[in-house]
Amino acid sequence: MSERLAVRKTYKLFIGGAFPRSESGRSYVVTSSKGDFLANVSKASRKDARDAVTAARKAFPGWSGATAYNRGQILYRVAEMLEGRRAQFAAEVADADGVGAKKAGELVDAAVDRLVWYAGWSDKIGAVLGASNPVAGPYFNLSSPEPTGVVAVVAPPSAPLLGLVSVIAPVVVTGNTCVVIASERAPLPSITLAEVLATSDLPGGVVNILTGSAAEIAPWLAGHMDVNAVDLTGAAPDLAVTCEELAAENLKRVLRPAAKPVDWLADPGVERMAAFLETKTVWHPIGT
């Protein structure tokens, strides 16, 4: 009996909860760390990037207006779905990073745990970053964190799953929506993650994932007037400068690449959440 021929997956973009090919028809070859052919992956165009921003903007009122409890539940659901596909992700991470099966499994476990960790933050971050302010007068005065809006994220080129989850979760757990540029070299885990997101009760458009050239796509997003913030964690130094300059045009919040290489296994702290939160302070007189 001849060996069965495997059915391969077509890797497409993830925009507004759907999986379109690039409208440009472009694709590029992705290989394993050993150089073996893995897939032809969609190469996102400017139009795709704009469509993704539109989808993220459309999803923002509903997602930011959902209860923190609900957002936490959905992120926890994402962790559940990821856990269920552990073997598939481990294989993709092993291919992409050339790590052994055991290490790859540990990285997937860390990604699942990271999601669970952030899921728990949804209804606690307000208590940590908010404040009741004792103003010198008869006023009630309360500061609360609110999501910034649509965030463009350049995911780290290495750590294709753990790094990706570690930049997406802190952005969306607080109510932002995002457009993520996946690792150009190792995008396959990002699209498999999109399949997880699509089956986790996460509303369409909350996370949009583009594959392709970060050097091409990131400036389009950094210069887009309906994007509120950019996370340049995965941007090369020259690209980060270009994007920060473009971001100045409508005063986007900018998270610069870290000065030192990031250890994705370390405790992330609240910084990534805080970077994409605004503080709103409400005053009201007190009196009879």
Next chain:
Amino acid sequence: MFEYAPAPESRDIVDIRPSYGLFINGEWVEPQGEERHKTINPATEEVLSEIAYASEADVDRAVEAARKAFATWSALPGSERAKYIFRIARIIQERSRELAVLESLDNGKPIRESRDVDLPLVAAHFFYYAGWADKLSHAGFGADPRPLGVAGQVIPWNFPLLMLAWKIAPALACGNTVVLKPAETTPLTALAFAEICRQADLPPGVVNIVTGAGETGAALVRHPGVDKVAFTGSTEVGRLIAKTVAGSRKKLTLELGGKAANIVFEDAAIDQAVEGVVNGIFFNQGHVCCAGSRLLVQESIAEEMLDALKRRLSTLRLGDPLDKNTDIGAINSAAQLAKIRELSEAGESEGAERWSPVCPIPDRGFWFPPTVFTGVAQSHRIAREEIFGPVLSVLTFRTPAEAIEKANNTPYGLSAGVWTEKGSLMLWAAARLRAGVVWSNTFNRFDPTSPFGGYKESGYGREGGRHGLEAYLDV
């Protein structure tokens, strides 16, 4: 309207030198450049003094002094830094009348405001942040948060000394040293503050004041020895600064323009709302980034509200800023007056209806009467652009959803106002307004414990409260 006899505050209390150098390393030094400019009283156009325009080399000297002072200042125990800042707060209280008069002379704002609003808030701000200096490990930024280094700070002319306090107090409390550039039209209280630093025996170089215009500010912002840039001013300049620091490790906070909506729902207490709307746009001649420059009033009460508003505006007194009965002082500069005139003319030519109360205007100085535009469309320039003057644009709405839609229809997001007697409606609206400060049934309230700053193109970072520390810590 009652007749009031003039009640001028005496200006004998201030002692203005004919010219000022730069305050660098605890000393008054002559600028290396030749350029000097006059600073005038905008109410009379009388020359008050001559100030230096610091050159790139002058800025370099100031940054170097701040760098040198940083090592020892940041190494002081927080409790010692706190005591210096407490001293400064006390000296400001002791000299508050003098500083209020000086502020009104140089800026044109009514003495009632500089005396009752600006100066008390300035002292309170230093008191508040003094107390943080030895409590930073409890502020939620880790066990031992470190300062950034040298802060380059550029401030505007609308609240000269208050903006200085907002910048310098948290910077020093966190252990940074500063180089501050006041606005070219209002440098005098910052120069008086330099003297206060000397009276407080603040170590040389911890605070440096360099006067000048845009070029001096640009030299400070791009100086490689600056670790932190803090700017309050126009969105246009904020953009340039954000571009300038791109690619550096400089931390940046920006407090920029606004076009705040004051939303009055039909169940609001009308008289209180009118007072709030008047305070919202005519306080400080409308030279306020968070001014309520758009009145959104529910259609069912628009007529009643406008009648009451016009009645109230007819009682405002415009004139001598040093007169204790003055409500509306002088426009800060000829350039600003030209801008207000240009936008007001655009309002008329685009079809809005212009109204001002009968209001005698002094012969000299820069003045603009309180002005209300009705029939304003969202597309009009006076509904979109920051006027930064005593000009109110009135729009109407029918449903709460429409009010929110219109209020948020601006690239700015600094502040907003909500007037209603219904608590649930207030909280509903406050949650949907994309603005950093929401005043409900009040407006233009400030406090050192309360974070202030904008969403969207109104900038980023917060000043005031625990949140205000983050701008000056390496976190």
